[in-house]
Amino acid sequence: MxxxxxxxxxxxxxxxxxxxxxxxxxxxxxxxxxxxxxxxPDQDHVAVRTLEGLFNEFDKARRAREAELNTKYASKIS
Missing domain, CATH: 1.20.890 (cAMP-dependent Protein Kinase, Chain A)
Structure with a gap:
């Protein structure tokens, strides 16, 4: 390990x-x-912009999947 x-x-x-x-x-x-x-244009902060873009893309996908699961399973609870 x-x-x-x-x-x-x-x-x-x-x-x-x-x-x-x-x-x-x-x-x-x-x-x-x-x-x-x-x-x-902002050559000094390439890594920060890349990480920010990855985080935003992940967050967008996470929110979309969460909304999809909420609509799928919320109807079963009600």
């Missing part, structure tokens, strides 16, 4: 370093127009 947790944490750490290095490389070696296309 601890070996697995150790290796997963090592993998996550290596992945985070790789993503950080790749973003730094893209910022340093691409023209501004290409950077704007790839990373968007």
């Amino acid at each position: 601890f070996k697995r947790l150790f290796w997963i944490s090592i993998g996550v750490g290596i992945g985070a370093v790789a993503v950080t290095k790749a973003q730094a490389y893209v910022k340093a070696n691409t023209p501004d127009a290409a950077r704007q296309f790839l990373l968007g």
Whole structure:
């Protein structure tokens, strides 16, 4: 169990370093127009925008599924 947790944490750490290095490389070696296309206008907060988008998409799907289940099972209770 601890070996697995150790290796997963090592993998996550290596992945985070790789993503950080790749973003730094893209910022340093691409023209501004290409950077704007790839990373968007707010280039300093790409990770935050990505996580916010994922959370909003998950929340939207969760609310839709909850509403679907409420309509399906609320009629059985009443």
